[in-house]
Amino acid sequence: MLCDLTLILVTLASVVLARPQSYAVWAADSGIARGQGNGLDTRGRAIVSYEHGEFQWGLRQLYELTGNQTYFHYIVEGVDNIVFDNGTVHGSYTVTDFVLDPLRTGPTFLYLYEETGKSKYKLAADIFRGQLNAHPRTAQGQFWHKLKYPNQGWLDGVYMGEIFYAQYTSRFQPDNTTAWADITSQFQLMFENTIQNATAPNNTGLLYHGYDFSHKQVWASPDRGHSPEVWDRALGWFSMALVDILEVISTTNPGHNTILDILRTLAPRIRDAADPATGAWWLVITQPGRAKNYFESSGTAMFVYALLKAVRLGYVVDNDGSIVAAARKAYAYMTENWVVSNSDGTMNWLNTVIDPQVGSLDTTGDFDYYVSQPTNLNDLKGLAAFVLASLEYERLQN
Template structure:
């Protein structure tokens, strides 16, 4: 009954100009490609750049290629990877192993996918360079990867999506019987959850996860108890939620406690994410711990990441939704996104609005910090997530 009620909504979304594809996933992806986004080059289209945004977009293009069979998407993925991988497999561009940053590793799943599809050794070599980084990557005393060498003892939710989706994919591809690696990946998710989840006595309690934590308690923003940051930032939680559903999907039977641990965390978070949506619009505030506060706003990347994660979680049976409220919440948010953040252009492409450019714990992690960051048009962090969410919504 609930899914039947979505048919008029979907019809409304797919109506309008015939100059564009009926699929929002295809329209968004084609628009980004037309602008030259996510192709392994900087915004000027000149210098190679190892960018997590590109890795996110290439992940979305892979799913779209598998759905449509349109080889344009595969060719674009490969061209983007070839812009940052030398023929001998060395990763060039902006990659610097000694910075020990997790963000660049988000391009690693692209290398793994291309090796699987082409068997070209350079892609395996490039992926192995990233895997080697993890061997020496700095960790907290508990074993959590630091987000970056310059962020002493800090774990950020962002880093789970950047580093551990690749870690899991590489282990599955080349080291599937490594019980130590599977236990380590499990620990990365669990440590992040345990150290950042809001407890019942937290002010502005949402039951969700703070942006990050400092195990050494030396950062200016670190709380006295677990060293967590002061606010729940929407996109950080979005990265973590997407990582949960993607890694659960790829977890093999011999991955130990990985799948049950991640399922347990996902089932805590999914209803809390649903409940944190603004009741009127159905979407989420930039700073989830300060709903309705002056200068706070509805931010598009975090919101659309939740749509993807929630719909995928229910579709694959990871989260039960007997009353349809989770799918309903995600669908309402998707409707808001299409109505408010998708802008048709006269040339048949679309623009994507309202994605905040950055969110970091390099300063004080305050509400004022988050709400004063630039909001971008066609920011790939949000646009790629819109492709992913559209794929899920269109599967309904």
Template sequence: MLPLALCTLLGLLGRAVARPASYAVWGADSAIARGQGNGLDNGVPLVNYPDGEFQWALRHLLDRTGNQSYYDYILEGANNIVYDNGTVHGSYNLSAYVLDPIRTGPTFLYLYEKTDDAKWKTAAQTYRTQLNSHPRTAEGQFWHKLIYPNQGWLDGIYMGDVFYATWTAMLDANNHTAWADITRQFQLIFDHNIQIPIIDANYTGLLYHGYDYSHVAVWASPDRGHSPEVWDRALGWYMMALVDTIELAPSTSGLLKPTLLTLLNILAPPLRDAADPTTGAWWLVLTQPGRAGNYFESSGAMMFVYALLKAVRLGYVPDVDGSIVAAAKKGYEYAIANWVIDNGDGTMSWNNTVLVGSLNLAGDFDYYISQPVDIDDLKGLAAFVLASLEYELL
């Protein structure tokens, strides 16, 4: 028989390495244990869009679990990039006119709602002010970055327009001009990037990564200036932006909600059909399924699972035959079997997230597949938490 002290120690060790029953909790707790998503990069403040994505997931997890530690972590992360007077500091530079940092804006508005501390409204106002002067195409699309003139990327809708809609809903709900502008952002990017049958090779019915209104980028197509491929994470950003913005759109938002519902219902069926029929996973480059060098990528896949399940759950997309939910479930279960790594210490790691995808080079197949694959990349892990929250509601 083992001594009592040893039995006690073994029992404590067993509890220490036990993983939560919820994958959403496990994923979030593991990221927190590694210090991810807290507004710091090696101790240096960093205004970072994956942090905003992760904080969005933590808000939903807090609502589901009531675990106050998630709120505390959101607050800690935001405090690391905002001074007490509301100044956003660290890596933020308004004059660079980049949409990516604005993804942290919904966190500021969330904290303002929770605390009524003017600091957070001031911080959010910084981003709202940026949008007032942010460069646009002649049609009104926000440039993704100042250094990419006249380019609209799907990524930017998630980064900038979810905040734009959150600000307007919370603080300026009767601003019909703003609501029309947000609607235009979603519609313009769709019109320029949607694949057209017969005209477009490797047709999927989905959206190209981005477009150049001026048609001068090396990758711009001659017809609408779009990029050559459908990249999974860019489409994932857009799909998440659709379902999240529909959810927060008030009755005063005019055509926003019906427009976004229309776009979502156009995209959901081909997105379901783009999943690999054998595994249920989605390819990194959706326009080149099975091509040598292509692979199943984890961040875009989890964004798709989140968006599709949320769309069906909230009644945004009909799923009469259950095929949309079935596709999302199959994709999620592939992720559990292939991308979740049990570290044996109570935490998990997340695999197969492509580090980056940009339109600063050729934007072609060879570019996308040449980018490094990361482990524990927060862009993918945050999406996994969101997808897990939806899957666990099933």
């Protein structure tokens, strides 16, 4: 009897500790177990957070793939923590702050409206859409990243604002040609103002973190006002925005080809910027191998997601297989170096550089600035990106 009981306990323990075969499921379940991405901050207060929106996008895909209601219920819980029954968005969100970051939760509002029909989610989405009507812009028409950063466009902001803008337009204003042209312009202006030119030092042909159209910031270049370095996560946000927007904007819309051309320009350059030995990407891509630089996990995961999705959906033709091979190599490095198994069956995620300090271009924006910021254990920006990268990798495997 004792031997039988011991066997049962050992068996139960192995079930508890056994991790899912899917890294996407393992990462998502670990985040849920820690209460991450549920519309609350670490003190249990409501917060409208872009990284929660990023995580919810991964959970939505997992729900649609697996049918596991846990993911859907967690999405609902997260949004209900920041949206009152009358549709008011709370959790420190204020329209007149004019910040693009909170709008990343907007796609979840639209999704829940479609799934449940509850008007509060539509009303919440309307509030976000109303912000864009009054959001300040540069003279060229680029949304400022934040009101407190006048005339600054950041790569991050395109992921935060334009996916929601496009999804809202597709659902409620599909014939609004002005809106579609505006959405396309946001991508085009960002690309043109931040692309490294042939004469740039440490030229990768990729995109600087952001630009100041007024040229007033200490870091603003004389030509276009761009910042001095290519930061991996900023480029990662923009790369994910490219592949996600192309699923929303119709192929008959002229903006589709404009955005597609940007993706096709950047994808092989992103591939080529990976470290040849490891396959990962440096925190500061323009300074590979420099002392204090390191391989950063959130940007690497974002690139794997964007590259694999671009090939899977036929946006980028990978004739020689080098883009998929690069993503495979990077993914292997991620799982070997940044995933740590815990005794409770969850996983930890390593090497994601923190925000908000490193996300801001309100200081020097130079190499020393980026590498001075610490990394964060289980940072949701990186964990959510790993969920997304794993979803694409597992689709590739299957």
